Amino acid sequence: MTALHSSRSITVAIEGNIGSGKTTFLDHFAKTKGIEVIQEPVDMWRNVRGHNTLALMYSDPKRWSFAFQSYVQLTMLDIHTRKQKSLIRMMERSIYSAKYCFVENMHESGNMTDAEYVVLTEWFNWILANQKVQIDLIVYLKTSPEVCQQRIQQRCREEEKAIPLDYLQALHNTHEDWLTHKKFPTPAPVLVLDGDHKLSDMYSVFEENRHKILLGQN
Numbered sequence: 001m002t003a004l005h006s007s008r009s010i011t012v013a014i015e016g017n018i019g020s021g022k023t024t025f026l027d028h029f030a031k032t033k034g035i036e037v038i039q040e041p042v043d044m045w046r047n048v049r050g051h052n053t054l055a056l057m058y059s060d061p062k063r064w065s066f067a068f069q070s071y072v073q074l075t076m077l078d079i080h081t082r083k084q085k086s087l088i089r090m091m092e093r094s095i096y097s098a099k100y101c102f103v104e105n106m107h108e109s110g111n112m113t114d115a116e117y118v119v120l121t122e123w124f125n126w127i128l129a130n131q132k133v134q135i136d137l138i139v140y141l142k143t144s145p146e147v148c149q150q151r152i153q154q155r156c157r158e159e160e161k162a163i164p165l166d167y168l169q170a171l172h173n174t175h176e177d178w179l180t181h182k183k184f185p186t187p188a189p190v191l192v193l194d195g196d197h198k199l200s201d202m203y204s205v206f207e208e209n210r211h212k213i214l215l216g217q218n
């Protein structure tokens with residue numbers, strides 16, 4: 001019996017590095033009736049009233065990380081608070097990974113000042129205290145930075161052309177710090193899936209774990 005057969009609705013957040021395979025996971029489960037899939041709003045970040053904030057952030061992170069992450073936080077809050085239409089919601093990332101993985105890394109690497117970091121943190125804390133940001137399960141696609149880099153190069157997203165391996169390694173570390181070493185609170189149990197398999201084998205990994213995922217358990 002899964003959430004598809006009960007009256008309890010659940011939200012599953014899929015987390016993992018850039019290029020870890022989150023979209024493949026979501027596209028796979030989107031085929032199941034009763035599952036609502038919400039992709040990350042990358043297109044919104046690329047066009048905020050005509051401004052490509054994703055490109056600005058990659059071209060000059062010191063100047064634009066704060067503006068970019070402020071907008072990411074807003075768009076994630078919008079998704080979290082949208083009325084759920086199906087018994088199971090699957091969403092790409094969450095307001096948590098934006099803060100605990102990306103903002104932390106930008107601050108640690110010197111691309112975000114202390115003042116910018118605390119302003120974003122105050123906003124984040126206020127949101128958690130005053131809004132319903134519910135997650136029942138985190139699926140963590142743990143993929144090595146080298147594999148992520150290969151996939152990023154294959155898909156050729158214009159803004160990501162110059163992402164160095166160091167950046168993927170740093171983001172891998174912040175995901176590990178949060179989801180494995182629990183440096184920050186995890187809002188739900190974490191199911192870890194090995195994301196290093198070749199694409200055709202990933203579908204078997206998803207299917208082996210389908211029942212747990214649809215139950216919202218790790």
Ligand code: DCP
Nearest residue numbers: 017018019020021022023024040072098102160
């Ligand atoms: N991004 C960011 N800060 C965030 C969230 C995302 O800088 N808080 C950036 C990193 C990527 C782009 O946005 O350049 C999309 O990132 P994701 O890893 O979330 O999505 P992908 O499409 O890369 O995921 P996957 O390849 O796993 O499907």
